[in-house]
Amino acid sequence: MTGLIILISFLLLAIVVVQISRINELSKSIRGEEYGKQRSIDRQGRYLLIFMVVFLVGCVVSAYYYKNYMLGYGPHTAASEHGPMLDRLFNVTLIITGIVFFLTHVALFWFGYKYRDQPGKKADFMPHDNKLEVIWTAIPAFAMFALVINGLVAWNKVMDDVDPDEDYMEIEATGYQFAWILRYPGPDGALGARDFRKINGVNPLGQDWTDVKNLDDFQPTDLVLPKGKKVRVRITARDVLHDFYLPHFRVKMDAVPGLPTYFVFTPNKTTEEYREELSKFPEYQVPADPANPDGPQLWEVFEFELACAELCGSGHYSMKKIVRIVEPDEYEAWLREQQSYYLTSVRGGSDDPYTEQLFDFELEARKGEFDDALSAAIDAEDPADKIVRLKYVFFETGSAALTALSRYELENVKDAMLENPNIEIEVGGHTDNTGDAEANLALSLARAEAVANFLVNAGVPQERLVPTGYGELVPVDDNGTEAGRANNRRTELKIISQ
Ligand SMILES: [Cu+2]
Numbered sequence: 001m002t003g004l005i006i007l008i009s010f011l012l013l014a015i016v017v018v019q020i021s022r023i024n025e026l027s028k029s030i031r032g033e034e035y036g037k038q039r040s041i042d043r044q045g046r047y048l049l050i051f052m053v054v055f056l057v058g059c060v061v062s063a064y065y066y067k068n069y070m071l072g073y074g075p076h077t078a079a080s081e082h083g084p085m086l087d088r089l090f091n092v093t094l095i096i097t098g099i100v101f102f103l104t105h106v107a108l109f110w111f112g113y114k115y116r117d118q119p120g121k122k123a124d125f126m127p128h129d130n131k132l133e134v135i136w137t138a139i140p141a142f143a144m145f146a147l148v149i150n151g152l153v154a155w156n157k158v159m160d161d162v163d164p165d166e167d168y169m170e171i172e173a174t175g176y177q178f179a180w181i182l183r184y185p186g187p188d189g190a191l192g193a194r195d196f197r198k199i200n201g202v203n204p205l206g207q208d209w210t211d212v213k214n215l216d217d218f219q220p221t222d223l224v225l226p227k228g229k230k231v232r233v234r235i236t237a238r239d240v241l242h243d244f245y246l247p248h249f250r251v252k253m254d255a256v257p258g259l260p261t262y263f264v265f266t267p268n269k270t271t272e273e274y275r276e277e278l279s280k281f282p283e284y285q286v287p288a289d290p291a292n293p294d295g296p297q298l299w300e301v302f303e304f305e306l307a308c309a310e311l312c313g314s315g316h317y318s319m320k321k322i323v324r325i326v327e328p329d330e331y332e333a334w335l336r337e338q339q340s341y342y343l344t345s346v347r348g349g350s351d352d353p354y355t356e357q358l359f360d361f362e363l364e365a366r367k368g369e370f371d372d373a374l375s376a377a378i379d380a381e382d383p384a385d386k387i388v389r390l391k392y393v394f395f396e397t398g399s400a401a402l403t404a405l406s407r408y409e410l411e412n413v414k415d416a417m418l419e420n421p422n423i424e425i426e427v428g429g430h431t432d433n434t435g436d437a438e439a440n441l442a443l444s445l446a447r448a449e450a451v452a453n454f455l456v457n458a459g460v461p462q463e464r465l466v467p468t469g470y471g472e473l474v475p476v477d478d479n480g481t482e483a484g485r486a487n488n489r490r491t492e493l494k495i496i497s498q
Pocket residue numbers: 175176241242243308309310311312316319
């Protein structure tokens with residue numbers, strides 16, 4: 001509505017201007033004054049000169065006034081090693097094109113004034129002038145040549161790829177509508193293979209889980225990088241064109257589906273250091289939240305950001321991530337906190353190709369857990385505490401057949417029995433209350449015997465094991481919920497002598 005009113009106002013204004021000029025012309029033709037026409041031409045010539053001065057001064061003043069909003073000026077210095085070179089390139093271009101801009105505009109308006117229609121003056125007829133042609137072709141060509149060469153040198157430096165032998169880290173950024181997925185290589189330092197056909201709800205990047213390099217890759221929320229380390233970013237997209245843009249680091253590269261691109265840069269200021277620099281500028285010395293004047297100032301909450309610089313759809317604006325540059329030791333600490341995407345989101349699920357086996361670190365963790373529980377039970381005074389629950393021993397539904405992964409925990413039990421030759425244990429089977437109580441009792445005994453048999457086959461003397469079935473008689477949790485029932489279906493070791 002407002003737009004329409006503004007449009008109509010402009011239209012009316014234009015009509016008024018046209019009408020006034022027509023009245024002017026009419027009045028002149030009525031008076032038939034040659035003199036009036038000449039005065040009008042002189043006046044318009046002077047207006048041209050006034051406009052030229054106002055316009056050029058306006059350009060300079062507004063550029064100066066807004067300079068702190070531009071990259072490369074005021075607070076917005078570059079935070080990467082190659083950044084100042086690009087800023088310099090922009091400045092050189094600005095100076096050269098700025099000079100041309102001023103000269104051509106002065107000439108434009110000055111000629112308009114100088115060669116206005118005057119009594120007795122007649123225009124020269126000049127069909128062609130070789131010298132002029134050469135001058136106005138050669139000068140722009142030379143200026144463009146200098147700019148292009150300068151730019152090409154900078155481009156080649158900026159796009160220089162890493163040497164496989166040098167010290168650098170590689171991460172990956174994948175754009176999709178509408179977010180970035182970041183992937184780090186994990187402790188092995190190598191990113192795993194991807195295949196777009198494997199993309200699904202739990203595998204947003206289509207990682208190939210049979211490639212072991214994928215198993216430790218992690219996908220952090222923030223882009224965290226150590227100061228002073230060369231970073232190569234693999235850039236790609238999953239649907240449409242996006243653009244990986246880190247304005248403070250002067251990094252900008254298209255993310256194209258099916259065409260991997262990259263950018264190599266070295267951050268050289270930490271977020272903290274950059275905040276310190278910003279704190280010197282008045283525009284950053286204001287409260288970050290205007291509603292809370294005593295809260296932190298703008299420079300204190302400043303964060304570098306990753307954005308998408310390709311208009312990629314309605315949610316384009318939301319493709320933002322926080323970038324944190326930290327000291328190398330802080331980075332190492334952060335790295336240790338990160339968890340592999342495979343282990344947190346894929347392990348044990350339907351896409352996991354390793355459901356039938358455990359990794360070494362899992363074996364170690366489970367062994368530690370079992371050994372701790374067993375020594376606690378051995379040390380306990382109260383007979384009720386001399387119980388160890390076998391957290392990783394499971395059976396097929398309604399049967400006494402052990403699942404494949406149960407063998408790892410039972411190996412731990414065997415080792416403990418052989419290390420502590422005096423211990424005798426009762427192997428207790430328990431079920432939930434689903435189905436017939438009699439049947440549950442029989443099933444729990446069969447399961448306890450299956451565990452005892454496994455241990456005997458592994459070398460534990462039979463007389464040290466007493467399999468016992470409790471059925472549904474000793475629940476430890478609420479049978480009304482699935483989690484409670486799962487808790488009640490358990491196998492326990494009770495130390496009966498030591
Ligand atoms: Cu985008």
